[in-house]
Amino acid sequence: xxxxxxxxxxxxxxxxxxxxxxxxxxxxxxxxxxxxxxxxxxxxxxxxxxxxxxxxxxxxxxxxxxxxxxxxxxxxxxxxxxxxxxxxxxxxxxxxxxxxxxxxxxxxxxxxxxxxxxxxxxxxxxxxxxxxxxxxxxxxxxxxxxxxxxxxxxxxxxxxxxxxxxxxxxxxxxxxxxxxxxxxxxxxxxxxxxxxxxxxxxxxxxxxxxxxxxxxxxxxxxxxxxxxxxxxxxxxxxxxxxxxxxxxxxxxxxxxxxxxxxxxxxxxxxxxxxxxxxxxxxxxxxxxxxxxxxxxxxxxxxxxxxxxxxxxxxxxxxxxxxxxxxxxxxxxxx
Numbered sequence: 001x002x003x004x005x006x007x008x009x010x011x012x013x014x015x016x017x018x019x020x021x022x023x024x025x026x027x028x029x030x031x032x033x034x035x036x037x038x039x040x041x042x043x044x045x046x047x048x049x050x051x052x053x054x055x056x057x058x059x060x061x062x063x064x065x066x067x068x069x070x071x072x073x074x075x076x077x078x079x080x081x082x083x084x085x086x087x088x089x090x091x092x093x094x095x096x097x098x099x100x101x102x103x104x105x106x107x108x109x110x111x112x113x114x115x116x117x118x119x120x121x122x123x124x125x126x127x128x129x130x131x132x133x134x135x136x137x138x139x140x141x142x143x144x145x146x147x148x149x150x151x152x153x154x155x156x157x158x159x160x161x162x163x164x165x166x167x168x169x170x171x172x173x174x175x176x177x178x179x180x181x182x183x184x185x186x187x188x189x190x191x192x193x194x195x196x197x198x199x200x201x202x203x204x205x206x207x208x209x210x211x212x213x214x215x216x217x218x219x220x221x222x223x224x225x226x227x228x229x230x231x232x233x234x235x236x237x238x239x240x241x242x243x244x245x246x247x248x249x250x251x252x253x254x255x256x257x258x259x260x261x262x263x264x265x266x267x268x269x270x271x272x273x274x275x276x277x278x279x280x281x282x283x284x285x286x287x288x289x290x291x292x293x294x295x296x297x298x299x300x301x302x303x304x305x306x307x308x309x310x311x312x313x314x315x316x317x318x319x320x321x322x323x324x325x326x327x328x329x330x331x332x333x334x
Contacts, residue, residue, distance in 0.1 A: 034069025140190025189274030251334020
């Protein structure tokens with residue numbers, strides 16, 4: 001495949017000096033992954049880490065795309081779900097990558113949602129004191145948020161995302177076509193992160209979402225616009241505050257309460273991460289309104305996230321006391 005055969009993309013550049021990279025957003029990028037990756041990095045040894053859900057749907061296509069570019073890439077398939085962000089799975093991943101003889105000049109491909117991206121990015125950060133990795137996010141949540149910015153890590157019994165490192169990807173390929181295979185619940189959970197960017201001071205984007213959210217799942221053009229705008233907002237904040245010394249903490253909106261709820265539900269599929277974020281976005285705004293720090297109209301607007309998000313989960317968990325406070329020091333997903 002030649003460059004002229006590649007489909008058009010929208011590109012967001014994350015300008016971090018010698019750690020800069022592009023986020024390419026478009027259709028059919030999994031089938032073009034080999035050409036796009038080798039165009040930037042040449043034919044290097046590559047290894048894929050994914051989960052069993054993504055593997056069943058898309059792994060053969062990705063391996064075929066890499067093979068077409070002259071790369072034979074083996075894959076490690078891990079269980080899907082938040083429980084995979086653990087010491088045991090991290091150790092398994094690192095040992096497997098060592099067995100694949102991945103060196104510092106090689107590439108690790110994180111092929112999955114936020115769990116795989118976080119885990120594999122952390123494995124890449126500590127493997128041989130740092131190897132490059134490529135993010136190919138397969139969920140809406142990962143495409144708009146967790147695949148960008150270099151936060152990597154695993155969970156601890158003490159809380160979520162407390163063990164990790166800042167390790168920027170070398171490239172992000174956000175294939176919006178892959179979102180067609182998400183369940184409605186997973187898509188709505190990802191929408192919680194999209195809406196978060198509208199709540200971070202971008203009224204026009206929030207208003208655009210209110211008029212277009214219902215069509216995001218079926219309209220590739222609107223889907224691409226939502227992903228590009230969210231990524232561009234995050235990239236701007238990350239460029240100004242890469243290691244979360246100040247402004248980047250804004251990206252944790254919704255995560256303090258959301259992580260409490262995730263902890264209370266045992267990091268299980270009873271409550272997905274994006275659902276927790278969507279619920280969590282309403283809580284600080286409601287509290288702020290009571291304290292006179294924002295208008296009472298703002299919290300009511302934030303609750304409209306649930307129109308396209310986890311309304312049932314909100315009713316089920318919002319009044320439930322948490323057993324543990326998750327993470328929510330300033331090390332959420334942002």
